[in-house]
Amino acid sequence: MxxxxxxxxxxxxxxxxxxxxxxxxxxxxxxxxxxxxxxxxxxxxxxxxxxxxxxxxxxxxxxxxxxxxxxxxxxxxxxxxxxxxxxxxxxxxxxxxxxxxxxxxxxxxxxRNTGYYYNHESDRGVSxxxxxxxxxxxxxxxxxxxxxxxxxxxxxxxxxxxxxxxxxxxxxxxxxxxxxxxxxxxxxxxxxxxxxxxxxxxxxxxxxxxxxxxxxxxxxxxxxxxxxxxxxxxxxxxxxxxxxxxxxxxxxxxxxxxxxxxxxxxxxxxEWTIPLLPEVLDRLSGMGFKVQVISSSGGVPDPTSEIVIVASPRTADITLRGGADTAKNARRIAKLIRDIPGIAAVRDQQDLRRLNASDKLGDLVVEPVEPYHLSTLVDGAPRASHGALxxxxxxxxxxxxxxxxxxxxxxxxxxxxxxxxxxxxxxxxxxxxxxxxxxxxxxxx
Ligand SMILES: [Zn+2]
The missing domain is CATH 3.40.720.10 (Alkaline Phosphatase, subunit A)
Structure with missing residues (x-):
């Protein structure tokens, strides 16, 4: 960094x-x-x-x-x-x-004002x-x-x-x-x-x-x-x-x-044009987890989803749930995602604390290198966003x-x-x- x-x-x-x-x-x-x-x-x-x-x-x-x-x-x-x-x-x-x-x-x-995350208390995605x-x-x-x-x-x-x-x-x-x-x-x-x-x-x-x-x-x-x-x-x-x-x-x-x-x-x-979210989802599913992307505007995850992702262009907020919510899994997932070309950083709890980030963010926050993005919108149009470091x-x-x-x-x-x-x-x-x-x-x- x-x-x-x-x-x-x-x-x-x-x-x-x-x-x-x-x-x-x-x-x-x-x-x-x-x-x-x-x-x-x-x-x-x-x-x-x-x-x-x-x-x-x-x-x-x-x-x-x-x-x-x-x-x-x-x-x-x-x-x-x-x-x-x-x-x-x-x-x-x-x-x-x-x-x-x-x-x-x-x-x-x-x-504790927080953006683009999954709120545990309301059980919803928040923009x-x-x-x-x-x-x-x-x-x-x-x-x-x-x-x-x-x-x-x-x-x-x-x-x-x-x-x-x-x-x-x-x-x-x-x-x-x-x-x-x-x-x-x-x-x-x-x-x-x-x-x-x-x-x-x-x-x-x-x-x-x-x-x-x-x-x-x-x-x-x-x-x-x-x-x-x-x-x-x-x-x-x-x-x-x-x-x-x-x-x-x-x-x-x-x-x-x-x-x-x-x-x-x-x-x-x-700026962002090239999607990376499909690759992230592929890798997580390949590990055997039930992964779900929820909308940042109030999306509610299925109770059985083990990994909940709020995906935006410049950050993907990842929350582990149920039996999947272990420190070991967080480390494994972070390593797997870091290996994807186009990923700039996977911030774990230690990183987030060091950045004085809100504790309402998920277990991991993923950031892409410009011009890759983690949004679900895939039309290739050049846009700019923010959220990452x-x-x-x-x-x-x-x-x-x-x-x-x-x-x-x-x-x-x-x-x-x-x-x-x-x-x-x-x-x-x-x-x-x-x-x-x-x-x-x-x-x-
Ligand atoms: Zn803005």
Whole structure:
């Protein structure tokens, strides 16, 4: 594995739902600060933070293979005035789980939002879920607790987890449309105008301390036709343009010199065309097991199935059941699948724990090499998806008030976003945050 997701602390989610942090042992490889201690109120480096979270924005749109698709002038201007790095996402790299990592500052092992797996309790396949382990705070909870205001424009990870429709102190809105409609609401808030929140016009008394803008234009194009999707360049240009519009509105509101910008994503993407699932199924059946692939949208396995698979393009989640559920079988199956050409990795329980993955994933998670896939859809059309480790890489841009210029971001992850925004605003991070302040990039106040 070339870039394991950083392990910053040993954390155990206990059965009762409470989360116990056992120890905070920072990896020696990152001599950064381990405590996200906040500056005292009144001396915060930034008065406002505006975050753009662009679903599926692969870091290679900025540097490398796909950098020619769009110029991205506004994003590059933020980087020029601030700082940039490629950050780790979380595992597995599905949107809701990854965005919940951003919102809580905790790994999936703690928040337990999980994607594309077989849920034992409901006995069903799950694609994605809105779930956060009880007691785990989001940044919406923690800001409100500390009397700071925030607005989350389609940033759904905090909906009903700290932010709600109609709450002017921690406002959730769902304008729909494309990135422009989301930015329109950010601009309205900066102008002191009311915004539609679940059908009610809400007028926050002042510009919120934190505004997050979620856009899925890029992810949608990637899923449709991969990196050669004809709409992808326009989607990239559109999300980039919204940064410029919102920045202009912050200037007009007179707060630009007191505003920090953070731009990131939930995951990147990889392309897929060539099926590998039939080969996986052949090998498993050849071992004598009764194997069943269930739909990720609520599929129920036959009670007699010994191996249940939730198959998606970039991961296959494998659960052993009944008499087949032994450590020895897991080892045998992992070895057999690893030998298939086109398989990149078979992650066992040890790997998954090391990645701080959710315990709700199966016994094994299989990942293919690009452009192979583990989906049941076999039409050979080029598409892109995510879920595996290589695409758990995202751009991280910090710029504006309180941000030091030109200090490259290294060893940072989505897990650090909540702590970093909190430090910029001079407050404590969410209670269960395991991340660290991207301190090298932040000015001391
Ligand atoms: Zn996606």
């Amino acid at each position: 070339t870039h394991p997701i950083r392990r910053s602390s040993a954390v155990k989610a206990v059965a009762a739902g409470a989360v116990v942090v056992l120890a905070a042992t920072a990896l020696p490889a990152t001599p950064a600060v381990s405590s996200p201690a906040a500056t005292a109120s009144g001396t915060r480096p930034a008065q406002h933070v505006i975050m753009f979270d662009f679903d599926g924005f692969d870091p290679r749109f900025l540097n490398g293979r796909y950098a020619d698709l769009a110029e991205l002038p506004n994003l590059r201007a933020l980087i020029e005035a601030g700082t940039y790095g490629v950050a780790d996402g979380s595992y597995s790299s599905y949107s809701n789980s990854s965005r919940t990592t951003t919102a809580t500052g905790a790994y999936p092992a703690v928040h 994605q879920e809105r779930y956060i382990e009880p007691g785990v705070e989001t940044i919406a909870h923690s800001l409100k607790r500390q009397d700071r205001t925030s607005a989350y424009l389609q940033w759904y990870a905090v909906q009903n987890y700290g932010a709600t429709y109609g709450d002017p102190a921690a406002l959730y809105t769902q304008p729909g449309g494309n990135c422009e409609a989301r930015a329109d609401q950010a601009i309205a808030l900066l102008r002191g105008e009311p915004v539609n929140s679940g059908g009610t016009m809400v007028d926050p008394a002042a510009i919120p301390d934190l505004i997050t803008v979620y856009c899925d234009d890029v992810d949608g194009a990637l899923h449709d036709d991969g990196f050669s999707d004809p709409d992808l360049p326009a989607a990239l240009a559109r999300v980039d343009a919204q940064i410029g519009r919102v920045r202009d509105a912050a200037r007009e509101a007179g707060i630009l010199d007191r505003t920090a910008f953070l731009v990131t994503a939930d995951h990147g993407a990889r 290589p695409e758990a890489q995202v751009p991280m841009v910090l710029s504006g008030a309180g941000v030091r210029r030109g200090v490259p971001l290294r060893n940072v992850g989505l897990v650090d976003v909540a702590a970093t925004i909190s430090a910029l605003l001079g407050v404590q991070p969410p209670a269960n945050s395991q991340g660290r302040v991207m301190r090298g990039a932040i000015k001391r106040s």
